[in-house]
Amino acid sequence: MTAGTPTLTEAAAAADASDFMPGPTGAEVTGRSFAAARWVALASVGNVVLSFGVFLVLARLIAPAEFGMVAIAVVFIDILQIVARCGLPDAVVQRADLDETFAATAFWVMLGTGFLCAIALAASAGPIAWIFDMPELRPVLSALSICFVITAAGAIHEARLQRSFGFRKLALRALGANLAGGAVALAMAYAGYGVWSLVVQRLVATTATTLLTWAASRWVPSRHVDLAAARSQIAFGSRVFCTYLLLVLSIRSQEVIAAYFLSAADIGYLRLAWRCIDLVSQVAVIPLTTVGLTTYARLQDRPDELAAAFQTFTVASCFVAVPAFLGMAAVAPTLIPFLFGDQWHDAAPVLRILALLAPEFVATSMLWMIFTALGRNGTALRLAGAQFGLGALAAVVTAPLGLVALVAGHVARAYLFTPAIVSVVGRIVPVSNRQLVRALLPVTACSAAMAALVLLIQDPIHAALGDRLGLFAAVGIGILAYAGLAQVFMRDTVSSALGFFLRRTT
Secondary structure (H helix, E strand, O other): OOOHHHHHHHHHHHHHHHHHHOOOOOHHHHHHHHHHHHHHHHOOOOOHHHHHHHHHHHHHHOOOHHHHHHHHOOOOOHHHHHHHHHHHHHHHHOOOOOHHHHHHHHHHHHHHHHHHHHHHHHHHHHHHHHHHHOOHHHHHHHHHHHHHHHHHHHHHHHHHHHOOHHHHHHHHOOOOOOHHHHHHHHHHHHHHHHHHHHHHHHHHHHHHHHHHHHHHHHOOOOOOOHHHHHHHHHHHHHHHOOOOOOHHHHHHHHHHHHHHHHOHHHHHHHHHHHHHHHHHHHHOOHHHHHOOOOOOHOOOHHHHHHHHHHHHHHEEEHHHHHHHHHHHHHHHHHHHHHOOHHHHHHHHHHHHHHHHHHHHHHHHHHHHHHHOOOOHHHHHHHHHHHHHHHHHHHHHHHHHHOOHHHHHHHHHHHHHHHHHHHHHHHHOOOOOOOHHHHHHHHHHHHHHHHHHHHHHHHHHHHHHHOOOHHHHHHHHHHHHHHHHHHHHHHHHHHHHHHHHHOOOOO
């Protein structure tokens, strides 16, 4: 795909239409997806700036151990949130023809599971706090349990907006919710509420998300529940949510295992490092994965065009994400204390190791949606189960050796297992490990060269300019170096990426 192609421009101009024209081509579907993704990216930039600013302040007001305790609580919230969703929003997005009864049934089933998960977590809060020997964890878990009900009330509305490519509304909703949550968290942190500022931040942001989704969708579900539709939804959704559950556990189980073997401060360092990864992901990865399921579902009967869309999304995302990850790793020892304070210095080596995931992180983020879009949820579930088992085993083995060993084990497991995921996808659509490596090699090589240059020059620069100015200088040199290398070795990719970011969004 190149910038300025007429069909893509026309598709982009129709980004907010309620549905596709009959028989859209793969180029038109991909073009519309990029148009939608730009709205997600624009809002993501705003969210990153807002969230990052709030996080910078909170990190200086709240101790690493308190961040660690909330991180433990959020692990259970994120895990049960997947159970509460039951894969029903994905069933709504994936369905070729959506009728009112099917959508209303999904809403009421999901609301019921949200209540059940809230009750289950509130009842389990005491035993969980006892297992981790953290009495303060019990009220935190109890308070956060209400998130399940709030999220369930808006999830099907969100799925309906995704089906119609209403990502502009969803993007603005996310920005408003983060603004509300961040404002409350800052006020409470300054007032000395500590860990509770983080708890209330999540509650306020979740509530605002649902309210704004209702306002954007303006859909009122009927009271009719179709038992046959409910059974088909649960049959489809059970495998989807089990797959998502195992994928989340593959990452978040690190924190649970670390909580058993290591300290709450170590969990805080791990969470901060992942938060830095997430900040880059919000801009460079999530905008395209957000539209990925909808796009792949529209192309599910055209495997060649689906594979082309996957490669286009992956290369475009890697063009921004990989240099950002590797550049962040190069300057981490200076960047972390500068942004968050000296008390977070021990998070730097953790961030450096996690940043090595860059190309794998992007590729797998794009891959998993293919299984759901094509209805291959059983295959995805088996792969996710194998990945989780290997990850948990690696974490149990490496955690007693320390936090750095735990993170290194996670990165090693990811690179060893991802080729298996690509091979399985290759049986469904024409994608292969060789093609993927060939597509991502130029971006990865240019990014690695840039990071190596920054590593070589930053010590002399810091000695001459000091840490703060030296950090800005090193980042600037890295950006210029990557831009030069990309122009020489990835001219076509540069043109495509600029076309994505600069094309009109209205």
